[in-house]
Amino acid sequence: MTAQLGFMTRSADVPIRSKLLAAIVGTTSVCLFITASVFLVYNWFNVRDTLNNNLSAVAEVFTLNTTAALSFNDAPAANEILSSLRAKHDVLQACVYKSDATGEHLFARYNRDVGSSLQCLEVPPEHNFYTHNHLVVVSPVMLGSERIGSLYIERGLSDLWESTRLDSLVVGLMVLASIAIASILSLFLQRLISNPILALLQTTKEVSVAGDYSLRALPTGNDEIGELILGFNNMLAQIESRDLTLETTRDELEIRIEQADKANAELEQALKRLKETQEQLVNNEKMASLGGLVAGVAHEINTPVGVGVTAASTLREDTKATTDLYETGELTNSALKRYFATCMQATEIILGNLQRAADLIHSFKQVAVDQTSSEYRMFELKRYIDETMLSLKPKLRSTDLVVEIECDPNLAINSVPGAMSQIITNLVMNSVQHGFDEGEKGHLRIAVEEQPEQIRIQYSDDGKGMPPDVVKKIFEPFFTTRRGSGGSGLGMHIVYNLVTQQLKGSVKVRSELGKGCAVEITFPKKLLE
Known part of the structure; x- marks a missing residue:
């Protein structure tokens, strides 16, 4: 070979x-x-x-x-x-x-x-x-x-x-x-074939060197070589015609390029303004989420503080009544004991509710700080999801939805807690706003699976679901099915960016009409800062 x-x-x-x-x-x-x-x-x-x-x-x-x-x-x-x-x-x-x-x-x-x-x-x-x-x-x-x-x-x-x-x-x-004899005859016979081909070759060299497509090869007959020469001449004619067309087109193209350059400059400016607007809208979405968190803080803290105030008011009234009895000399031993018991009970109520308010403030503070930060740190995933869901409790209280969380309480990861909080918040709020009608019963499920090198979070609801065309566009910025009802179209877009850019992972969405929605998020267990 x-x-x-x-x-x-x-x-x-x-x-x-x-x-x-x-x-x-x-x-x-x-x-x-x-x-x-x-x-x-x-x-x-x-x-x-x-x-x-x-x-x-x-x-x-x-x-x-x-x-x-x-x-x-x-x-x-x-x-x-x-x-x-x-x-x-x-x-x-x-x-x-x-x-x-x-x-x-x-x-x-x-x-x-x-x-x-x-x-x-x-x-x-x-x-x-x-x-x-x-x-x-x-x-x-x-x-x-x-x-x-x-x-x-x-x-x-x-x-x-x-x-x-x-x-x-x-x-x-x-x-x-x-x-x-055959050699002598071949010397003459081969010229019948080679001479037209060599003449055609010479013409091609002249065209190649001079770049003059107006040259033509001389035809020799109607055989295959003659047809080859005719085809070559036709090709030269077509090239010559195309060159003229190209020169005209090139002049027009130069004019259009100048126009395109000017339009590109305008488009770059418009794109820059669009990106700035998009970034501002994303920040506004985050701030709106943070505002909802603050509202949740106020609502959750109001209950233990109110109980503490009530207990303190009761203690003050009992103290005043006991003081009056003491000043008039009518304070008996049994009344004093009742007063001491009331003081002890009120003190325990006040201390218990103040401790509850302090714990809530600490949890809300951590979530709020993380939502505005992109820092890496070690944290317990189950506890952090619980704290995030606690901040969403005011939003969920007005619904008839049951939240199920499946996660190892000892699972600790080195990642971005702020991104995790924002992702969970956006997924839950997306289900609340789009997956269920007002007052409709349903379930939200968050299942965390630990794998050798990565974490997989499967979020799902049993709500309305989505048609295929909506699933295809769900991560596009500003895409929403509730444009006139306050939807910004950035919630799932932010989820996608946080998962792929900050968590270095991937996110997939599966949904059918009437069968709910499932979101699968996979990201490394340990991120290199």
Whole structure:
């Protein structure tokens, strides 16, 4: 395969005249060689068969002549008959075998050269055969229908090989003469093909160097080469026409480029303003979420503070009444004990509710700080989700939704808690606003699964669900199905940006109408700061 590729590579650089000459002469030479070889082989077999037929005819004559000698067991007569083969210069030896009850045995023989190493076989062969330099013919000697012996004649094939060498020389000279004549004729014939191609090649070089597509190749006829030249000229005409069109188009394009550059500059300014507006809207969305958090703080803290105020008011009234009794001297021991019991109860109520308010403030403070920060820190995911859901309690209190959280309480991750809080808040509020009608019962589920190198959060609700066209656009900024009801279209867009940019993860949404919505979020367990 490598040798074939090498030959093809080398032959690709050979001029077409040489290729045509080599093709014509090579094809002629191969055909002449095959023809000569077939002729020589055929002639060799033909001459050999002729020699075999001639020797077989001689053998038939001699079998008739030796029949009497074999019948009368006259060996000298048989030897004398065989000696007449001396006139056949190509016969090397002859042997007569006599048949008896034990087989055939040598009866008489003839050898052209007395000192020759040729010897008659003890038993004659059953049929004729050839060796490289000898032909052996075996003929039965018959007396009536009885076989009384065999005649064995062997001749040399030197005349066959001499004839073959002479024929090969003559044929070889004829082949060489034919190849020479074919080469001379090919020199003239190949020009009928190569000259138009070389002229076409010269035209292509002139067009390539000068870049002048108005040049044309001269047509030579209506054959394939003529059609090639005609096609080449048509191609030049089309290129020339296209060049003119391109020059006109280029001038128009330069004008349009200037206009496009001006429009691009205006678009860049508009895009810059759009990005600034988008960033402002995203910040406004975050601040609105933070505002809702503050409202939740006020609502949640109001209950323990109100209970504390009530307890303090009760304690003040009891203290005033006890003081009046003491000043008038009417304070009894039982009344004093009741007062002490009231003080202890009120104090426990006040301290318990103040502690509850402090815990709420601490949780809300941490969530609020995280929502405005992008810092990394270690935190317990379950506890943080609980704190985030606590901040959303005022929003959920007005609904009939049940929240289920499945998470290992000991799971700690190194991530961005602010992004996590914002993601949970946006997902829950998206379900509240879009997934359920007012007063409709439903379930919100947050399931956290810890994997070797990452965390997977599966958020789902059993609300209305979404059609496929809404699912495809859910992460697009400003896309909302409640444009006239206060929806900004940034909630899920912010979720996508927080997951992919700050948490370095991925988010997927699956939903069908009437089958709720499921959001799968996957992100690394440990983020490199």
